[in-house]
Amino acid sequence: MHRILIVEDDERVSELIKRGLEEQGYEITLAYDGLTGKKLASQYDYDLVITDIILPKMDGLDLCKEINRVKSGIPIIMLTALGTTDDKVEGFDAGADDYLVKPFEMRELLARIRALLKRNARAASQPGNSLNYAGLEMNLRTRSVKRNGTEIDLTPKEFSLLKYMMQNPERVLPRAEIADKVWNTHFDTGTNFIDVYINYLRKKIDKDFNKKLIHTKTGMGFILKAE
Template structure:
């Protein structure tokens, strides 16, 4: 039975979410402020965390950042009334693996919980630990990435995006595919959310190296490839 930690100070909403999880045979522990959530998450085992952002004592962003530093392999879903792109960026940069804006459908939350539980299962986490391409080496167990021996510091969501590129080298990846595979959601095609993150990792992975590896295929998406010409830097 998966064990879920739920950080939500709205007790009515907390009960509704817990009811849905319990109906799916998931065990739920409750926290109503960020400090209590961190105490529970740091001392007990949980398969997944669901957290609001605006909660007492320690907000959900700070809580997520701190617990991801301690336990990087625990998936986190953020629930919040804040829904613009900047807020989502802050949530993902803190280490959140998914993001739902209130109000949301319980069925959608349950679907995302199941996807993350599967992705972060011990079997999947230990299936392959090292990804390599043209001098880049990513250790999925240690959550580190180097290029030609130089450590590159990525946020958790940047790491996940770079992992997806390394898993699909020399193949054009559309914005829709990246959104579905990395964020497990669909973004408004009118936003530049994916482009923002591609630019983040491009500056970190390609900066200072003569050979650029992360390229934009005009009108189609992005590709990890040595010596690709049809791109925008």
């Protein structure tokens, strides 16, 4: 049975989510403020966390950062009424794995949960602790990245995006595929958060090196290739 922590200060909303998830066989713990959510996430093992952004005592962004600091690897879904590209980028920068805008349907939340749990189970079963390509080294256990021996500091979502590109080098990755595999969502052509994160990676991975690794294929997507 998968254990899920829900951090939501609106008791009506949290109870509705709790009831819907328990009907699907999930074990649910509720917290109504960010500090309580942080304490629970630190003390107990959860398979997934669902959190609102606007919370008493500690907001969902800071909560997300704290969870990633003490227990990196727990999937986090953010629930919010804010749905602009900047809002999504801020959530992903904090370490969220997915982002669901209120109001939402329970079946959509369930689909996001299943996708994240499946992805984590698949990642845990994969052998090897590192990925390497053209002088780029990624340690999956310590979540560290180096290029030609130089340490590169990435946010959790930048790490996930680069990881997927390193797992699929020299292959054009369409935006829709990146959205599905890295963000577990359908690509919304009205937002450009994937392009924003590609630019983040370029600044960190390519800026200080002569050989560029991250390239745009106009009208097609992006590719990791030494050229």
